[in-house]
Amino acid sequence: MTAPAAVDTGYEVVIGLEVHAQLLTRSKMFCSCSAAYTTAPPNSNTCPVCLGLPGALPVINRQAVEMTVRTALALNCEIPPFTKFDRKNYFYPDLPKGYQISQFDLPLSQDGHLEFDVDGVRTRCGITRVHLEEDTGTMHHAGDVLQEATSSLVDLNRCGVPLMEIVGEPDLRSADAAREYLVRLRQILVYIGVNDGNLEEGSLRCDANVSLRARGATELGTKVEVKNMNSFRAVHHAITFEIERQAAVLDGGGTLVQETRGWVEARGATVSQRSKEMAHDYRYFPEPDLPPLQLGRDLVESIRAAIPELPEARAARFSSQYGLSAYDAAVLTGVRAEADTYEALVGAGVSAKVAANWQMGDVAALANEHHVALADSGLGVGGLAALLALVESGAINGSTAKELLSELYVVGGDPAALVTERGLGQVGDQAQLAAVVAEVIEANPKACADFRGGREAALQSLVGQVMKATRGRADARMVTTLLRERLSG
């Protein structure tokens, strides 16, 4: 299903995204249970702390703090000298303590921004804050519909996993902008190693606040929170739907209700989630069990220094340093591991253009087919570099290299040795090729006549004949040159 085209409703669209990202720590936020809970049997990954048993106390995971600061810095935020945790109090079965340890008025960071392109136009969205809290447990409702379930099952394995909340300013003006913001944000989070970027499975979650106002107005319209969007496409569709729904209400003279609505993929619509909006009074107060954090300049700067080169900066450098087009640079730096692979190839002596073409072309196809990246494959970066060195030196031709790549990708091997063993070396000896060219010209008078008559395609078929005669080992460029020379004499 293709994305619906954006409809100009005549209103100004105001969107703010709230993203929750599970941090890639090894243990939970406030206890030492494993943070890798997804495969554990229900309620087998808990302890007195994350179970909220009487007498249990939280202890902060230092790595979670570091990852949050890293994220905040990557998003250009300010890190205040003093920050603390607060209790957010409410009752729900997936919240064992009856409160969530989160951050209220003095978060770990504030006032950042994210830049990205929307249809080629440079756009900036403010980041209000990035703060740290703990995740809740999960619930399964008997039957599929919450409102009709007579009982629910609670699993607390996920309870206490570190969760980073990234609140964006309501600076986004379209569903496209929202999607691009999210794409760029996700890319950065994965790049800096704090989150696995998995929207489908919920380790990365996105809620959208959508409102409309008259163009030129400064006050915000009624805000609707949209939840349950599990993919970039869902985010786009849901926001698009919501914009149109709100516009229709306003156009009809109605008023919008401030509410929470869930995206229902099957219906292609957002549905109101609360029949009676129960106002939450979270009664925030400072967490008495946790001393505050004072993150000194030295600590913050050491975290900043360890942030890897971010995707945009890396793409720009790839363009200038390796002479790649903006498009190619973006493709090669989309995922950090890929960018690392590219630079490893170039570092191993492969020329920039060749490395780029092969990595984006045949290598990418094989990685997809076998579900393993080059760096983890049997051939590995070193193997590919060796293979491409053979191409660049003229020892083998392009199609031989493709075949070898395909053969060796998963199992690995020594390309040079194989070339020698099987006699795959490119035939580049001019005299040898000239003899074959002569034979082919003699055997294909019609094709020659067609070529002389102006049909370029006929040349290709002659080249093909030479390749066939040499069992694919001829240097194709040389063959083409020789054929042209002979036929135009």
Add this chain to the structure above:
Amino acid sequence: MPLDPVEVAHVALLARLGLDGEERRHLGADLDRILDHVSALQRADISDVPETAQVGTLVNVWREDVPAGSLSQEQALANAPDTDGEYFKVGAIQE
């Protein structure tokens, strides 16, 4: 200033205390009395005074990111009033 009974009911709901009318009246009256006493706080001079959320000077108390053992599923469920053997079980959630 006496607490509005609606307010008492609201606080009881926030605290998930299922008080009947009698209890609400008594507790409301108790709260009134206590809040009266506590109103002495309003007269204190606290300009420029910071809050003490904790006594002491501790900051940056944290632990390294090392996973350790968890309770077994059996231990986690041992005290539960109702389970299905693997999950905690609760009644209908009406939003």
Add this chain to the structure above:
Amino acid sequence: MSSAGLTAAAMAAALRRGEVTPQELLADARAQVSRLDSSLNAFLALTDDLADRQAERATEMLRDDRLGAGPLCGIPVALKDVLCVEGYPTTAGSRILENFRPPYTATAVQRLLDGGAVPVGKTNCDEFAMGSSTENSAYGPVGNPWDVERVPGGSSGGSAAAVGAGMVPISYGTDTGGSIRQPASLCGVVGFKPTYGRVSRYGLIAFASSLDQVGPFAHTVEDAAVAYAAVAGNDPRDSTSVIDAVEDPLSALRDGVRGMRLGVPREYMGDGLEAGVRERVTEAIRVLEELGATVEEVSLPSTELGLSTYYIIAPAECSSNLARYDGVRFGMRVERPSLTETYLRTRDQGFGNEVKRRVMLGTYALSSGYYDAYYRRAQKVRTVIAREFDTVFETVDALVCPTSPKVAFTTGAIQDPVEMYLNDALTIPVNLAGLPGISLPCGFSDELPVGLQVIAPRLQDARVFRVAAAYEAATEWHRHRAPLVAA
């Protein structure tokens, strides 16, 4: 001859001389409990298997120095039922935790077990440690060993009575607004509240997180000091636990008070004191002067705001700490078709009146629109109170004053919650400022014990013991035992 009523020091000496075994001490303790507890109700449960195992272990440890016997090795002790002991019911004096068996043990208790102490059982207390008389226990009130018709004080009434009645020489309670010191005063025993953070709260069922501390009851100051040292020290599982090493409270214990400057806060000697309390405490202060301390009157002007401050902060924190009692994962559940109804019914039936009162008060104080006027304001007044102590400690080394304005009152005599709260007026400010404080016997009024309170600056726990020990050595009160102790 029974060891009931002996000090832990005397018992420890007898153990080392081989005159008695840990099993015999345990048997004596059990016999005393058996004889007296039907009228005192100090214990909620006996931890028999654990006690037997620990007595075995203690026997081994006493034989072999390498096994790490602690100073309380082989000594019978009792634990307030807010301290988690793995596998044993831990009720916090509440119906809502009637059958809760924690899968883990509190750090303070574990340290005792590791050192070979013998826990006889869990003691009765006000529900969730909220109260000043132990009348708020869901399991019945506790009798005062000096007069069983009277209260032992609270909330650690069971632990105080257990020592006062000679059942055990050492017990542990908790003090949030005076819940160790006040019952110690009413039961004629020593009760110590450490500097906030000195003893781990991991495994202590929380009432008010920024105020709670675990501490010992004993017959003598030295016993209390040993019992404190046995559990004190940083715990990585408690982020509020003090990191600096614990100063050995025994090293300066006998140094006396000559040359020390002691302050008597005038606000603590005001009109609210019973005459007998005022007289005994005044006499006690004179004794300290005769021992060579200089005594001067000081002022803590915000004392009268202490009660108000406490009765906003403590309920606020407890309203949050008690939210976990929802019948989902442990404890009592009153089943109803809907989740919300289950919460409402469970908590209405599971909690007693005082708990509901404080949860309501705390919820109100934190709720939208009231946070600034109540909670935030109270936290600021708390700073003022703490600073006043700091100022006073620039001119004096320690404070001496009464612990409780009255001696033990009759069970049922105080029905008005606010009147009950007044019992803690002299102990609360110490918790608000996180200071160490002790109560020790300083005489009788109408044949009921009166307690003297000593307060020192944060982390000066050793100094508290030193001043208290000097007074104790010059008097005989610590030798008195309630008549029912002996057969």
